[in-house]
Amino acid sequence: MRVIVAVDDRGGVLFNHRRQSTDRVVRRRIEELTEGHALWMTRYTASQFITLPEQARISERPLRDAGPEDYCFVEGEPLLPHRDDIEEIVRILWNRKYPGDVFLDLRPEECGMVLQNTEDFAGYSHEKITMEIWKRKEG
Amino acid sequence: MRKRRKSGRRPLTGTLVFMAFIIVLCFLVNPPGVKKAATTESASIAASVAAGTNDDAQADTDGAAAQAPAATTGTSFQLADIPPYAGAPYVAVNNNVPYFSDSNLTEVSFEQYGDLDPLGRCTAAYACIGQDLMPTEKRGDISSVRPTGWHNVKYNGIDGKYLYNRCHLIGYQLTAENANEKNLITGTRYMNVEGMEPFENMTADYIKESGNHVLYRVTPIFEGNNLVASGVLMEGRSVEDGGAGVLFCVYCYNVQSGITIDYATGDSSESADAGNSAQVRTNQAAPTATQAAATANQTEAAYIGNSHTHTFHRPDCSSVARMSDKNKVTFSSREEAVSAGYDPCEICNP
Numbered sequence: 001m002r003v004i005v006a007v008d009d010r011g012g013v014l015f016n017h018r019r020q021s022t023d024r025v026v027r028r029r030i031e032e033l034t035e036g037h038a039l040w041m042t043r044y045t046a047s048q049f050i051t052l053p054e055q056a057r058i059s060e061r062p063l064r065d066a067g068p069e070d071y072c073f074v075e076g077e078p079l080l081p082h083r084d085d086i087e088e089i090v091r092i093l094w095n096r097k098y099p100g101d102v103f104l105d106l107r108p109e110e111c112g113m114v115l116q117n118t119e120d121f122a123g124y125s126h127e128k129i130t131m132e133i134w135k136r137k138e139g
Numbered sequence: 140m141r142k143r144r145k146s147g148r149r150p151l152t153g154t155l156v157f158m159a160f161i162i163v164l165c166f167l168v169n170p171p172g173v174k175k176a177a178t179t180e181s182a183s184i185a186a187s188v189a190a191g192t193n194d195d196a197q198a199d200t201d202g203a204a205a206q207a208p209a210a211t212t213g214t215s216f217q218l219a220d221i222p223p224y225a226g227a228p229y230v231a232v233n234n235n236v237p238y239f240s241d242s243n244l245t246e247v248s249f250e251q252y253g254d255l256d257p258l259g260r261c262t263a264a265y266a267c268i269g270q271d272l273m274p275t276e277k278r279g280d281i282s283s284v285r286p287t288g289w290h291n292v293k294y295n296g297i298d299g300k301y302l303y304n305r306c307h308l309i310g311y312q313l314t315a316e317n318a319n320e321k322n323l324i325t326g327t328r329y330m331n332v333e334g335m336e337p338f339e340n341m342t343a344d345y346i347k348e349s350g351n352h353v354l355y356r357v358t359p360i361f362e363g364n365n366l367v368a369s370g371v372l373m374e375g376r377s378v379e380d381g382g383a384g385v386l387f388c389v390y391c392y393n394v395q396s397g398i399t400i401d402y403a404t405g406d407s408s409e410s411a412d413a414g415n416s417a418q419v420r421t422n423q424a425a426p427t428a429t430q431a432a433a434t435a436n437q438t439e440a441a442y443i444g445n446s447h448t449h450t451f452h453r454p455d456c457s458s459v460a461r462m463s464d465k466n467k468v469t470f471s472s473r474e475e476a477v478s479a480g481y482d483p484c485e486i487c488n489p
Contacts, residue, residue, distance in 0.1 A: 016387055098337050098341045099387065099389070107453075110455075
């Protein structure tokens, strides 16, 4: 499966049960990126979309339910238990330091993935957002 | 150099409870004998403010997070309940629920900076922050302000070298205040950048994205007649969504690794055992049961060292998961780890 996560400078994802940040430009990018594929997410993640994209699938255990070609937009669910099923990680960097108490538990650099693409763009409420696409090494 | 002027006025009830909050904090922090102004009537108001509403606690989500370790719970903030600094720049207070009451909530922007106390120290800064209060131009010069306990002192190993910053209670990016003596305290570089700024960033970006308001209060906590604050209490709650977007209540420690501070005067010196000052190097909080909570224990510890191997790691390094708790030490910066004699891990390359 392919996982999408957004992190701050310290790899943080949540603070006090709440996402660290959000940006409508990121949501639009995710919609474009996942077009034609299922996009799994929890109800909490779905709550940041004003209109859910057509490809959205809601589950409280999206990493369990997603198929091999599907995307999962993850906010705080541990990735490590699903490490072997993850073929790609789309890591969105806020390029900001936020408070955090839940951190990304699987750094793509440390699980045999290779950076395939990186792109900077301006968000609506963030000066510079970076989107990295990491893929598992072939063979 | 002037920011756009703010719209909106503080509601009268908000003013009353704000004043009462300052009074109750002074009462709680200052020992007997220190000048206090609390009357029976105001103390009564303060009690109701401090009791606040804890309904916010369950303005919750489906997120899988664990709560940051709570320092204190109950109806009022007490410095005595704050644990000694243990490597994290802040600690959750009152289960991360601010001491605001429902009567504090308003969708009208305002800002208020408490008068200096008889020793010239800042009191609380309080605002309902909306986009209309945020800056439209770059920050101006604030060097004309000399907060209590201020010293221009440099040390090697500190980012920018200066131990102290003129710390905005309410950050410039939120209410565009420049050289306002009621909003600037003597704070360490560490508290400014690692403790307070992340909350300011989170609040600012939320307001920009949503267009909503955040009720926000920062209270410097002085012990007795000290001129330098021991730390600051930061509270924030998003208004229109009932705290679903932003909700925090934390205490940020006014400390700096490797430096001993005399809080009475602001004098400072390198710790005898540099990097090992009693203020800055203690064991981490005990681990908790769940994986998420285990992650929470590493909150803001930029690096984890192994006292057995004298190697330091990124918190998410696989070696940390295998490390015995008794061997774990935390560092807030790479420099701190290196100066303490630790070598970088060859796996995570911190």
